[in-house]
Structure formats: C-alpha cells, structure tokens
Amino acid sequence: MPLPLTASEIEARLERILPTVDKPGRYAGGELNRVLKPWDSVSAHVALVFPDIYDIGLANLGLAILYDILNRRPDVAAERAYAPWLDLETILRRDGIPLFSLESKHPLASFDIIGITLPYETIYTNTLNILDLAGLPLRSAERNETHPLVIAGGHAAYNPEPMSAFIDAFVIGEGEGVILEIVDAWQAWKTSAGSRADLLAALAHIEGVYVPSFYQVSYHPDGRVADFKPIHPAAPSTITKRIVPQLPPPLTRFLVPSVEVVHNRIAIEIMRGCSRGCRFCQAGMVNRPVRERPVEQILNAMQEAVHATGYEDIGLLSLSSSDYTQILKLTEEANRRFAGAHLTISLPSLRIESFSAELMDNLKDCRASGGFTLAPEAATERMRQIINKPLPAGQLLDTARTVFEHGWTSLKLYFMIGHPSETLEDVQEIIETCYQVLRIGQKIRGGRVKVHAGVSTFVPKPHTPFQWVSCDSVDQINAKLNLLKQGLRHQNLRLTWNEPPGTQLEAWLTRGDRRTGEVILRAWQKGAKFDAWRDQFRFEIWQEAYAEAGIDPAFYSHRQRELDEILPWDHINTGVSKNYLKQDYQWSLDGRSRPDCAVQCAACGILSSLGDLRMQFPNTQWKCP
Amino acid sequence: MTVYRLRITFAKTAPLRYTSHLDMMHVWERTLRRSGLPIAYSKGFNPGPRIHQGCSLPLGFTSQQEMVDIFLDDVLAIDAVRSALQEAVPPGIELGAIEEIDPKAPALQTQVQSSTYIATLLDPVNPAELKASLQSLLAAPALPRTWREKAYDLRPLIHSLTLLPASSGGQLSFEMHLSAREGAMARPEEVLSAMGFSPHAARVERTKILLA
Numbered sequence: 001m002p003l004p005l006t007a008s009e010i011e012a013r014l015e016r017i018l019p020t021v022d023k024p025g026r027y028a029g030g031e032l033n034r035v036l037k038p039w040d041s042v043s044a045h046v047a048l049v050f051p052d053i054y055d056i057g058l059a060n061l062g063l064a065i066l067y068d069i070l071n072r073r074p075d076v077a078a079e080r081a082y083a084p085w086l087d088l089e090t091i092l093r094r095d096g097i098p099l100f101s102l103e104s105k106h107p108l109a110s111f112d113i114i115g116i117t118l119p120y121e122t123i124y125t126n127t128l129n130i131l132d133l134a135g136l137p138l139r140s141a142e143r144n145e146t147h148p149l150v151i152a153g154g155h156a157a158y159n160p161e162p163m164s165a166f167i168d169a170f171v172i173g174e175g176e177g178v179i180l181e182i183v184d185a186w187q188a189w190k191t192s193a194g195s196r197a198d199l200l201a202a203l204a205h206i207e208g209v210y211v212p213s214f215y216q217v218s219y220h221p222d223g224r225v226a227d228f229k230p231i232h233p234a235a236p237s238t239i240t241k242r243i244v245p246q247l248p249p250p251l252t253r254f255l256v257p258s259v260e261v262v263h264n265r266i267a268i269e270i271m272r273g274c275s276r277g278c279r280f281c282q283a284g285m286v287n288r289p290v291r292e293r294p295v296e297q298i299l300n301a302m303q304e305a306v307h308a309t310g311y312e313d314i315g316l317l318s319l320s321s322s323d324y325t326q327i328l329k330l331t332e333e334a335n336r337r338f339a340g341a342h343l344t345i346s347l348p349s350l351r352i353e354s355f356s357a358e359l360m361d362n363l364k365d366c367r368a369s370g371g372f373t374l375a376p377e378a379a380t381e382r383m384r385q386i387i388n389k390p391l392p393a394g395q396l397l398d399t400a401r402t403v404f405e406h407g408w409t410s411l412k413l414y415f416m417i418g419h420p421s422e423t424l425e426d427v428q429e430i431i432e433t434c435y436q437v438l439r440i441g442q443k444i445r446g447g448r449v450k451v452h453a454g455v456s457t458f459v460p461k462p463h464t465p466f467q468w469v470s471c472d473s474v475d476q477i478n479a480k481l482n483l484l485k486q487g488l489r490h491q492n493l494r495l496t497w498n499e500p501p502g503t504q505l506e507a508w509l510t511r512g513d514r515r516t517g518e519v520i521l522r523a524w525q526k527g528a529k530f531d532a533w534r535d536q537f538r539f540e541i542w543q544e545a546y547a548e549a550g551i552d553p554a555f556y557s558h559r560q561r562e563l564d565e566i567l568p569w570d571h572i573n574t575g576v577s578k579n580y581l582k583q584d585y586q587w588s589l590d591g592r593s594r595p596d597c598a599v600q601c602a603a604c605g606i607l608s609s610l611g612d613l614r615m616q617f618p619n620t621q622w623k624c625p
Numbered sequence: 626m627t628v629y630r631l632r633i634t635f636a637k638t639a640p641l642r643y644t645s646h647l648d649m650m651h652v653w654e655r656t657l658r659r660s661g662l663p664i665a666y667s668k669g670f671n672p673g674p675r676i677h678q679g680c681s682l683p684l685g686f687t688s689q690q691e692m693v694d695i696f697l698d699d700v701l702a703i704d705a706v707r708s709a710l711q712e713a714v715p716p717g718i719e720l721g722a723i724e725e726i727d728p729k730a731p732a733l734q735t736q737v738q739s740s741t742y743i744a745t746l747l748d749p750v751n752p753a754e755l756k757a758s759l760q761s762l763l764a765a766p767a768l769p770r771t772w773r774e775k776a777y778d779l780r781p782l783i784h785s786l787t788l789l790p791a792s793s794g795g796q797l798s799f800e801m802h803l804s805a806r807e808g809a810m811a812r813p814e815e816v817l818s819a820m821g822f823s824p825h826a827a828r829v830e831r832t833k834i835l836l837a
C-alpha cells in the first residue's frame with residue numbers, strides 16, 4: 001500500500017488542482033479568525049466536519065462554538081473539513097488524495113478525533129462519503145486503534161440509530177460542556193495505550209455520550225423493536241442529554257470567509273429553548289429548558305463581534321425571539337448603541353401573538369430589506385389546537401396589519417401541511433388567509449405588496465408528541481399541494497413548497513432504526529449524496545435501496561404506532577418524559593391545546609431529569625419554576 | 626463633510642488568491658469596519674463604505690502590488706490610519722504605502738495603464754524553447770484571439786516579455802508587461818495560452834501596477 005500523503009504533499013497537489021475547480025476559495029482555508037496551531041505543539045487533534053459544502057457549513061453555529069472552545073485549550077488543535085463539491089471529489093478520487101482539513105491540509109485520517117455534525121437526516125450519505133474520502137472504514141466495527149475516533153452530534157443525533165453502525169460515539173444534547181470531557185478521555189486513553197474498546201468504555205462513562213456498539217437490539221418479526229439492552233458494563237440503560245445549565249457568553253470571534261457563503265453574518269443566540277410546546281416541533285421539545293442570556297451580555301457580544309469580524313449583519317437567534325423576556329429592552333438598547341453604525345440587525349422567528357407595535361418600532365431602524373416573516377403553521381383554529389400553536393382569532397390579521405403599517409411591503413407566511421387529521425378544508429383556509437393578508441397589505445401599502453406562502457410538509461419527529469403518528473399519504477399531500485398551487489395563482493402571491501419525495505425520505509429516515517443504516521449504506525454505494533440538494537437528490541436510488549434491503553419504508557413513515565411500542569430512540573432521554581409526550585399526544589387527539597409553559601409549568605420532565613444541575617448553578621436563568 | 630481619500634498599496638498573498646475581485650470588495654468593507662476608521666458611506670438605498678478597487682486580478686493569482694482607494698469622513702494622520710488597518714487586515718493582505726489622493730481625482734480603475742506579472746512554469750520546460758516561444762510572440766505582427774466570444778488582437782497589448790534566470794529549484798519564469806487600460810487589458814492567461822500553455826501551467830504573480 002502506498003504511504004499516505006502528508007500535509008505538505010497535499011498542499012502541493014492542491015496548488016495545481018484548485019485553479020481548475022469551481023469556487024476554489026472554499027478549500028483555501030486561511031480565513032480571518034481561523035486558528036492554525038503547529039501540528040506537533042498539541043497532544044490532541046480534532047477535525048470538525050460539516051458534511052455539506054463550505055458555503056453552507058461555514059455559518060453553522062454549533063461547530064463554530066466547538067471550534068472556539070477546543071482551540072482555547074493550548075493542548076488541543078481543532079481544524080475544519082467540509083464536503084468537497086463533485087468536481088473536486090472526482091479529482092481527489094482519481095488522484096488518490098485523501099480529504100483534508102482546511103487549516104493545515106492534514107488528511108482527516110491523521111486526526112485523533114473526527115467530530116461530525118448531523119443537523120438533518122438528508123446529510124447521512126454525505127457523512128459516509130466523507131469517511132470514505134478520508135480513507136476510513138465506514139463501519140465503526142471495522143476501525144481500530146490506528147483510526148481516529150469518530151463522534152457525531154447535532155439535532156439528527158437525537159435519534160442516533162440510523163447512523164449507529166458508522167459512528168463510534170454520539171453526543172446527545174449540547175456539545176459545549178461535553179466536548180472537552182471527550183478530549184480528556186481520549187488523552188487519558190492515549191497515554192494508557194489501551195484498546196479501542198477501552199476508549200469506548202471511557203466515553204460511555206461520560207454523561208450524555210452514547211456508544212451504540214454497547215447495546216443490542218432485537219426485533220419482532222414485523223420489524224418493531226422487541227428489546228433494546230446494554231451489553232457492556234459501562235453502558236447506561238438510558239442516555240440523558242447534556243445541557244449547559246447556564247449559557248456561557250456568546251461566541252464573538254466568528255470565522256470570516258474570504259468568499260461569499262450562505263449567512264455571512266454574526267449570529268448571537270439570545271435564548272436557548274422554547275416554552276411554547278408546538279407539537280410538531282422537535283427543536284421546541286429537545287432544547288428545553290428555556291435559558292436566556294442577559295441583555296448586557298448580548299449587547300457586549302454584538303460590539304465585540306463587529307470589532308472582531310467587520311460583519312454588517314447581525315442575527316439575534318432563538319427559536320422564538322419575541323418570547324425573550326427583555327426583547328424590547330434589547331432592541332431599544334441595540335438601536336441606541338449601534339445608531340449610525342450601518343448594521344443590519346435581524347430578529348428571525350417572531351411569534352405572532354407576542355409581537356407588539358413597540359417591538360415593530362424598534363425593528364424599523366434596523367430592518368432588513370428581505371421583508372417580514374410570520375409562521376402561523378396552520379390556518380384554522382381547529383388545526384392550531386391540534387398542533388398546539390393556538391392563536392386568538394384575528395390575531396394573525398392584526399399582526400399583518402401592524403407589519404404593513406410599519407412600512408413593510410412584503411410578508412412571508414410559513415405554513416405546514418399534512419398535520420394529523422388535516423383535511424382539504426383546512427388547506428383551503430391557508431389560501432383564504434393569504435388573500436386576506438394580501439388585501440390588508442394592499443389597502444395600507446398599495447398594489448406592490450407581496451405575500452409569500454412558504455409551505456412545508458409535516459414530518460413526525462422523534463421525541464415529540466407526534467412521534468407515534470403516521471404521515472399523510474403521498475396522494476393526500478399531492479392533493480393538498482395541487483389545491484394550493486391552483487388557489488394561490490395571483491401576481492402578488494408567491495407559493496413555495498417542498499417536493500414530496502424529499503419530504504418522504506426525511507420521514508423514512510428520521511424515525512429510522514438500526515436496520516435503516518444498511519439502507520443508507522446501500523443508497524450511498526449506489527451513488528446517493530447531497531440528498532438535501534434538489535438538483536442532486538435521486539429518489540429512485542433510495543427506493544431501490546430500501547427494496548434491496550427488503551425493508552418497506554412506509555413502516556417508518558406511514559404507520560401509526562401503539563403508545564406502548566418500544567421506539568428505536570427510547571433510550572435517549574431529552575429530559576422531556578415519554579409520559580408527558582403521551583399525554584400531550586392524547587390532548588391533541590382531544591383537540592385540546594396546552595398553555596405556554598412559561599405561563600404554567602406542564603411538568604414535562606425537565607426538572608426531574610436535569611433539575612440537579614440547576615441546584616449546582618443557583619444563578620441560572622431557567623424559565624422553569 | 627470632509628472627504629479624505631487615501632490610496633492603499635498592498636500585496637495580495639496566498640490566503641486570498643482565490644478571492645475574486647467582487648469578494649475583495651467585501652474583504653475591504655469588513656477590514657474597514659474592523660479598523661474603526663471613520664469610513665465614508667455611499668448615499669442611496671443600500672449605503673456601503675466608499676471604496677474604489679484597482680484593476681481586477683484573475684482568480685488564483687497573487688500580487689506584490691494591488692491598490693485600493695478608501696474614503697474617510699475625517700482627516701487623520703497617515704500613521705494612525707496605518708496602525709488601525711494593520712490591526713484589521715485579514716491573512717492575505719500585506720500593507721504597503723498609504724498616500725493621500727485628491728478626492729476629485731478620477732476613479733483608480735481609470736488611471737491604471739499597465740501591469741507587470743511574473744509567470745513561473747510548474748513543469749520543466751527547455752529554456753531555449755521557452756525563449757524562442759517568447760520571441761516568436763513578440764515578433765508576430767498580430768495575435769488574433771477571442772475572449773468571451775469577442776475577437777481581438779493580443780499583440781499590441783503586450784509591451785514586453787522577458788525570460789528570467791532560472792530559480793534554484795530549476796523552475797523557469799518570465800516577466801510580462803501588459804496593457805491594463807480599461808477596454809484594452811491583456812490577460813496573462815491569454816499570453817500563456819498564445820504560447821501553447823494551459824492557463825493552469827504556471828503560477829502567476831502581479832509585480833507592479835503602472836498608473837497614468
């Protein structure tokens with residue numbers, strides 16, 4: 001076997017290759033605020049990987065935070081790698097060049113730890129592709145002491161089972177606290193010269209780390225899980241997610257790319273978690289409890305970040321920004337402090353009902369040209385009770401009126417179709433609502449008003465009250481989409497929607513089990529990658545892959561589960577109890593909504609799962625009682 | 626309001642070699658914002674920092690001499706500007722001279738006359754053959770070529786081509802002095818390809834920009 005290429009050999013090859021590929025700046029590294037440590041000056045090398053191209057991955061806040069935390073440690077170097085675009089991949093494979101990190105151009109295989117983020121399911125085949133481009137065996141079981149440890153986290157990891165054959169250990173929950181513990185464990189293992197199994201055992205002892213090979217699943221003949229149990233003494237029977245009890249000051253030294261990418265901006269999380277409890281929303285369930293950052297801390301971070309990056313755009317992020325208790329103060333102060341600084345401050349995810357005219361006034365000074373977005377998700381009262389996104393009658397129209405009165409001329413409305421028990425009448429109401437909003441806008445701002453309906457399709461997610469339900473059939477979805485397409489034909493209305501095949505793949509994968517891993521592998525072998533890219537996605541590959549594996553994908557997407565069924569992700573504890581989810585699901589069947597838990601605690605389980613942490617940090621700003 | 630115009634000469638080195646002319650505009654905007662200098666903004670719906678870039682440098686090239694004009698609302702000592710910028714420039718920009726320019730002087734781009742480049746061939750070439758090839762280009766009465774579907778004559782845009790002594794590593798390089806006037810700009814890749822080389826056969830660095 002030829003010797004693996006060194007970093008300087010890879011760099012020399014790239015010298016000739018990069019000028020021939022599209023957008024070579026993606027692979028150059030060398031951005032402002034990147035950290036490059038001499039390779040031999042540290043004892044642990046971590047490659048952080050976003051399994052899609054640089055343009056999309058660079059702005060990922062989770063990885064950016066881990067990059068910062070790791071690089072603050074003098075004995076650790078964190079570098080980055082992304083999926084190469086198809087043109088470079090072809091050349092790398094042709095010339096036998098392994099995938100490399102952007103900073104030092106070391107091959108990924110020479111790192112000690114590879115940390116992969118899995119933000120959504122349609123990134124799974126890219127993940128396998130990256131392991132393959134790195135020259136690593138894909139299956140965890142086939143890797144040994146000479147290979148890097150491969151870990152993964154991110155939202156899709158809340159159901160780790162589909163990727164469990166390929167990942168050595170998953171981080172469940174927030175990586176900030178746990179990443180250094182993993183590095184410590186790796187360093188201790190390295191000095192002890194232990195086996196791969198020793199390393200995995202050490203990791204399994206860390207709270208929030210899931211080592212899939214230490215568990216065994218058996219299935220009923222029909223495919224349901226019959227039993228799931230630990231088979232290693234180090235393995236806990238459930239893995240409780242990790243959180244940071246108190247949000248640390250936000251990241252301010254963002255990487256500033258030298259080429260334009262998606263979301264070139266400062267991103268500051270003002271609050272983590274959401275108390276609303278929309279039943280379709282996984283993020284709302286898995287990110288509890290709600291923790292806010294103090295206003296002063298946010299303002300200082302904005303200032304520091306502008307100084308460190310020179311960015312002109314600042315996004316103040318959270319799942320529901322207008323629920324941040326100090327939102328008026330924050331926006332007022334921001335306007336005052338940054339007056340005349342030519343900054344664009346945006347506040348995505350505003351709740352329709354917690355949104356005031358005052359807040360609108362504060363936003364006016366820093367409004368983005370992009371228009372305004374509201375997310376009613378459903379258009380009928382009945383439907384909104386079922387999904388638990390209640391909205392007093394008329395509120396949406398009132399808020400829309402305020403938006404137009406404050407000078408905006410375009411409004412985007414997010415809806416979701418395919419909710420449990422949704423009918424064509426419910427969908428028809430989406431059309432009516434769009435026209436009502438348009439008429440209001442035109443009355444106030446005249447003929448140039450535009451209303452944009454962004455319609456996605458509901459996919460039941462693990463760890464939500466809808467984790468048991470079946471998806472709408474493909475025929476139903478098509479009928480609903482056709483209704484919308486016909487009903488929203490108007491020069492001032494725009495409709496965008498998700499194509500059903502992509503949604504379907506997401507539905508197959510998100511509630512998948514360990515057998516799904518074989519399908520992912522097969523799909524990748526048959527050429528699937530960049531599944532999240534509309535122009536690259538090949539649905540027929542996936543259909544074939546499921547067929548060849550002898551698995552009916554509808555088992556995962558179009559099957560109502562019994563409440564007592566063992567779900568493939570039941571061993572993952574997000575803090576919200578299964579009993580709570582069951583009750584909440586029952587309430588949805590009864591058409592009963594649940595109040596915002598910031599108003600009235602619903603005893604979701606967070607306090608019994610994670611309450612101890614709060615004792616240790618008495619100053620935490622949890623919004624739980 | 627005072628408008629203070631400064632011409633910054635800088636080297637564009639490896640970390641920015643794949644950053645396009647358009648993206649360099651963003652690089653400068655952000656550099657200025659980081660510097661905390663009192664930058665002048667353009668008027669209009671979407672105001673941005675006022676910056677004039679010099680002539681564009683093809684993707685992949687490095688340069689010993691690039692130029693950009695910036696506009697400030699306040700008059701500051703050049704040294705103060707330099708130290709503010711020094712702190713703020715990203716990897717890939719090395720500051721050179723900074724000088725005051727008459728705010729009413731024409732746009733930088735229109736003042737550029739010509740540029741010199743050094744092309745270093747990546748693969749071994751016979752020096753005698755290379756020399757002959759350079760000479761035959763210079764001796765040609767015309768070099769008809771097309772760029773983006775437009776026919777033009779490359780020859781009058783070439784001022785000189787000179788073979789340089791081989792490097793210690795044995796790589797051969799030559800210098801080109803080419804017209805860079807607006808509308809009469811010769812591209813180093815075009816010279817390479819007129820000589821029968823692929824545009825990727827050489828590493829090219831701009832060495833000088835000559836102004837009117």
Ligand code: SF4
Binds near residue numbers: 603624
């Ligand atoms: S414990 Fe109560 S307040 Fe806290 S997240 Fe759960 S329901 Fe909401």
